Amino acid sequence: MAAEKVRVRFAPSPTGPLHMGxxxxxxxxxxxxxxxxxxxxxxxxxxxxxxxxxxxxxxxIDSLKWCGIVPDEGQGFGGNYGPYRQSERKEMYRQYAxxxxxxxxxxxxxxxxxxxxxxxxxxxxxxxxxxxxxxxxRNSMKNSLTLSSAEVQKRIDAGEPYVIRIKLxxxxxxxxxxxxxxxxxxNTNNMDDKVLFKSDGMPTYHLANIVDDHLMEIxxxxxxxxxxxxxxxxVLLYRYLGWEDSMPQFAHLPLLLxxxxxxxxxxxxxxxxxxxxxxxxxxxxxxxxxxxxYRENGYFAPxxxxxxxxxxxxxxxxxxxxxxxxxxxxxxxxxxxKAGARYDHDKxxxxxxxxxxxxxxxTLAELFTxxxxxxxxxxxxEKALAIASLMKERAYFIKDLWEESQFFFGGVExxxxxxxxxxxxxxxxxxxxxxxxxxxxxxxxxSANTEAAFKSYLSENELGFGKVGPGFRLALTGKGMGPxxxxxxxxxxxxxxxxxxxxxxxxxx
RNA sequence: GGCCCCUUCGUCUAUCGGUUAGGACGCCAGGUUUUCAUCCUGGAAAGAGGAGUUCGAUUCUCCUAGGGGCUGCCA
Numbered sequence: 001m002a003a004e005k006v007r008v009r010f011a012p013s014p015t016g017p018l019h020m021g022x023x024x025x026x027x028x029x030x031x032x033x034x035x036x037x038x039x040x041x042x043x044x045x046x047x048x049x050x051x052x053x054x055x056x057x058x059x060x061i062d063s064l065k066w067c068g069i070v071p072d073e074g075q076g077f078g079g080n081y082g083p084y085r086q087s088e089r090k091e092m093y094r095q096y097a098x099x100x101x102x103x104x105x106x107x108x109x110x111x112x113x114x115x116x117x118x119x120x121x122x123x124x125x126x127x128x129x130x131x132x133x134x135x136x137x138r139n140s141m142k143n144s145l146t147l148s149s150a151e152v153q154k155r156i157d158a159g160e161p162y163v164i165r166i167k168l169x170x171x172x173x174x175x176x177x178x179x180x181x182x183x184x185x186x187n188t189n190n191m192d193d194k195v196l197f198k199s200d201g202m203p204t205y206h207l208a209n210i211v212d213d214h215l216m217e218i219x220x221x222x223x224x225x226x227x228x229x230x231x232x233x234x235v236l237l238y239r240y241l242g243w244e245d246s247m248p249q250f251a252h253l254p255l256l257l258x259x260x261x262x263x264x265x266x267x268x269x270x271x272x273x274x275x276x277x278x279x280x281x282x283x284x285x286x287x288x289x290x291x292x293x294y295r296e297n298g299y300f301a302p303x304x305x306x307x308x309x310x311x312x313x314x315x316x317x318x319x320x321x322x323x324x325x326x327x328x329x330x331x332x333x334x335x336x337x338k339a340g341a342r343y344d345h346d347k348x349x350x351x352x353x354x355x356x357x358x359x360x361x362x363t364l365a366e367l368f369t370x371x372x373x374x375x376x377x378x379x380x381x382e383k384a385l386a387i388a389s390l391m392k393e394r395a396y397f398i399k400d401l402w403e404e405s406q407f408f409f410g411g412v413e414x415x416x417x418x419x420x421x422x423x424x425x426x427x428x429x430x431x432x433x434x435x436x437x438x439x440x441x442x443x444x445x446x447s448a449n450t451e452a453a454f455k456s457y458l459s460e461n462e463l464g465f466g467k468v469g470p471g472f473r474l475a476l477t478g479k480g481m482g483p484x485x486x487x488x489x490x491x492x493x494x495x496x497x498x499x500x501x502x503x504x505x506x507x508x509x
Numbered sequence: 510g511g512c513c514c515c516u517u518c519g520u521c522u523a524u525c526g527g528u529u530a531g532g533a534c535g536c537c538a539g540g541u542u543u544u545c546a547u548c549c550u551g552g553a554a555a556g557a558g559g560a561g562u563u564c565g566a567u568u569c570u571c572c573u574a575g576g577g578g579c580u581g582c583c584a
Contacts, residue, residue, distance in 0.1 A: 264577075
């Protein structure tokens with residue numbers, strides 16, 4: 001067991017888009033696998049055929065790829081342990097359920113869904129909210145423990161639907177050691193005889209995940225905390241199937257909590273609070289509803305991944321910016337926190353800003369150019385580079401570069417009302433007019449030259465920058481704030497700059 | 510309700526019994542800047558409560574409270 005190869009799996013069910021909590025689970029699996037020189041496997045858990053959502057599986061694959069968390073093996077990625085879709089493994093599960101029946105650890109149950117509803121309701125009416133199919137109640141239900149074997153056989157032969165349930169011993173302490181939580185212990189008296197095999201011929205998650213993890217030689221099960229309560233059941237299944245010696249190690253991850261109020265982050269929270277909860281935009285094929293995605297909102301995948309990595313884990317140093325390969329190196333399941341982590345959108349934005357700054361000007365200019373192009377604006381490489389480097393420090397997203405630099409394109413259409421009211425007057429008009437004529441004489445219209453001319457105008461007239469700057473900016477860009485006026489002049493060029501000053505002198509009061 | 514898990518600044522977190530309890534986001538103030546942003550400096554801000562163990566508990570144990578998860582022929 002010590003020398004066995006690390007093999008971990010991410011096993012989502014394709015019932016909708018993968019949300020960021022799922023992505024983080026995948027990420028931790030990936031980081032652990034890569035660090036240990038192991039394999040990361042994608043398995044699709046589609047044993048509930050009633051909840052199948054078209055497109056969800058592809059969405060999961062696309063999301064992982066976008067994040068750079070690419071499986072070594074699994075659905076869509078090949079491998080020697082396939083198929084990797086549980087629905088395609090359907091025939092493999094029955095024999096294990098039968099094995100459990102034969103060795104006395106499972107039994108047939110013929111109670112219909114309606115029967116169970118009725119019993120649960122009766123229990124509830126009697127003041128007990130939690131009826132369980134367990135070691136005491138099973139004695140009054142229709143199953144192979146209460147029915148004669150002839151009767152059981154008769155029902156099966158007649159094609160009567162049945163499920164197979166695990167048979168738990170009473171008052172047995174089930175313990176296992178979780179990598180993040182330490183020893184966890186549950187008594188079987190508090191567990192129920194879970195269905196392992198459904199009447200539609202499909203296994204439930206519980207059976208399928210044990211069989212597949214065993215057959216796929218999974219070494220570590222890293223999953224969300226919502227699975228903690230059923231982990232003891234899984235331990236028992238390994239035991240009853242005779243696989244306890246090669247049972248994977250468990251690591252149950254803390255949940256991602258919503259930023260406000262209580263509870264875990266859910267798909268509705270994002271659009272309610274103004275941030276995406278999904279990596280990629282998702283169009284619900286049935287309702288037509290659209291859920292926003294990080295990618296479409298302009299987040300860099302590495303920033304998104306970096307942020308997720310820190311929700312529930314940290315390296316113990318003060319470094320916060322980590323590339324995926326640095327995360328692989330630094331990651332440790334032992335340093336994963338136990339308590340749920342509340343999502344903080346401001347921090348996510350900050351991560352994105354950090355990644356934007358890490359980009360060199362050329363790359364930034366390229367991204368800016370293609371963004372502008374999508375908006376219908378073609379920009380020369382030279383101009384894109386100038387604008388990108390000028391605006392870089394004030395941007396969180398590529399789209400900020402575009403939105404904050406609108407005044408570079410297509411002239412000034414309107415003037416900021418507040419600045420106009422406060423800063424534009426007869427005096428400002430005079431200064432702009434004079435500067436216009438001074439600027440018209442500058443041969444080489446560089447930032448340094450316009451600045452020198454502007455400053456000497458100020459000193460000659462004993463003026464402060466504040467007297468002239470705001471009005472000049474308003475005339476040049478229509479705005480009350482922004483980057484260096486002279487850099488703007490240089491990017492606009494002499495002709496366009498003068499034209500704007502003329503326009504302002506003409507249009508403004 | 511039952512069971513399981515959890516509990517350090519508003520948020521993410523560091524601390525492997527002895528620290529002025531550190532960092533980051535956010536917030537506030539000051540400085541730089543024509544302005545805004547950036548940047549720099551500073552500030553406010555935390556061990557849920559109660560017992561116990563110990564020379565000494567944020568750290569170990571227990572109780573209480575609070576939070577979360579699970580409680581389906583869903584995963």
